[in-house]
Amino acid sequence: MKALLISTVLIAGAGLLFSGCATKKYVRNTTAPIQAKVDVVGEQANKNSESIEETRSQLKDVDDRAQNGIDAAKERASTADHDALTADRHASDAMNRANEASRTADQNRQGLDQLRGVISQIDDYQLQTSLSVPFRSAQYSLSNTAKADLDKLAGEVKSDKRFFIAVEGYTDKVGSVGYNENLSRRRADSVVEYLVAKDEIPVYRIHMVGLGERNPVDPGSNRAANARNRRVEVKVFSADQATSVLSATTDAAGGRP
Numbered sequence: 001m002k003a004l005l006i007s008t009v010l011i012a013g014a015g016l017l018f019s020g021c022a023t024k025k026y027v028r029n030t031t032a033p034i035q036a037k038v039d040v041v042g043e044q045a046n047k048n049s050e051s052i053e054e055t056r057s058q059l060k061d062v063d064d065r066a067q068n069g070i071d072a073a074k075e076r077a078s079t080a081d082h083d084a085l086t087a088d089r090h091a092s093d094a095m096n097r098a099n100e101a102s103r104t105a106d107q108n109r110q111g112l113d114q115l116r117g118v119i120s121q122i123d124d125y126q127l128q129t130s131l132s133v134p135f136r137s138a139q140y141s142l143s144n145t146a147k148a149d150l151d152k153l154a155g156e157v158k159s160d161k162r163f164f165i166a167v168e169g170y171t172d173k174v175g176s177v178g179y180n181e182n183l184s185r186r187r188a189d190s191v192v193e194y195l196v197a198k199d200e201i202p203v204y205r206i207h208m209v210g211l212g213e214r215n216p217v218d219p220g221s222n223r224a225a226n227a228r229n230r231r232v233e234v235k236v237f238s239a240d241q242a243t244s245v246l247s248a249t250t251d252a253a254g255g256r257p
Contacts, residue, residue: 124162124239125162125163125164125237125238125239126237126238126239127235127236127237128157128160128163128236128237128238129153129156129157129235129236130233130234130235130236131149131150131153131233131234132217132231132232132233132234133146133149133150133187133191133231133232133233133234134146134227134228134230134231135187135230135231135232136230137172137174137226137230138175138183140183140186140187140189140190141190142190142191142194147194147198150191150194150195150198150199150234151198151199153234153236154195154199154200154201155199156236157201157236157238158199158200158201160238160240161240162238162239162240163205163236163237163238163239163240164205164206164207164236164237165195165201165205165206165207165234165235165236165237166207166209166233166234166235166237167188167191167192167195167206167207167208167209167232167233167234168188168208168209168210168211168215168232168233168235169183169184169185169186169187169188169189169191169208169209169210169211169232170184170187170211170212170213170214170215170216170229170230170231170232170233171183171184171187171212171213171229171230172213172216172225172226172227172229172230173213173216173221173226173229174226177212177213180212180213181210181211181212182210183210183212184210184211184212184213185208185209185210186210187210187231187232188208188209188210188232189208190232191208191232191234192206192208213229216229217229217231
């Protein structure tokens with residue numbers, strides 16, 4: 001009985017052992033294909049991940065290039081705006097210069113018209129009075145007698161409306177030509193300065209020139225000739241007499257009521 005029990009136990013154990021081995025083999029055979037598929041899926045996932053990263057990198061490169069293009073376009077647009085503003089400024093400056101040139105031309109035209117009017121009437125001016133102001137050798141200051149003579153001349157012309165005064169400075173032949181021309185201008189300047197400052201003659205009515213040793217009143221070379229040649233000639237020209245004659249002619253012809 002005991003032997004039969006042992007035999008039964010051994011047979012059962014062998015059966016279990018055989019059954020366990022069979023289960024492990026079954027499990028191994030079943031899971032192997034699944035594991036293979038899992039491995040394939042994993043490899044595919046890795047490849048997909050690498051592809052995704054590569055795509056992302058490509059997209060980033062494209063985005064960077066696009067952004068660089070946008071920045072470059074913005075910079076070109078900004079440069080174009082700046083160039084446009086600069087061109088507009090230059091155009092405005094050119095227009096201002098053109099306007100200024102036009103105004104200057106108009107002023108010059110008006111001045112020329114006035115000058116033409118004066119020239120057209122220059123024949124109306126006649127010598128009214130003259131004065132010779134003497135000077136000592138190498139001097140250009142006025143004597144008291146010369147000042148009194150200039151005061152008298154200025155008093156005679158102040159009431160005139162249309163007149164001008166020609167002031168011509170001269171020297172003798174002593175000294176160089178350059179020295180004498182400079183001295184003659186200084187003598188003429190002295191007369192002009194006195195007429196303007198003391199006698200209140202408008203400076204625009206005075207025409208001054210220094211002629212040095214030219215146009216001598218005495219061609220001699222002695223002391224008396226030199227004294228006569230050291231002078232400033234003051235000549236007053238007036239058109240008032242011509243105007244009076246014209247007015248009288250107009251009145252006689254019935255041109256004025």
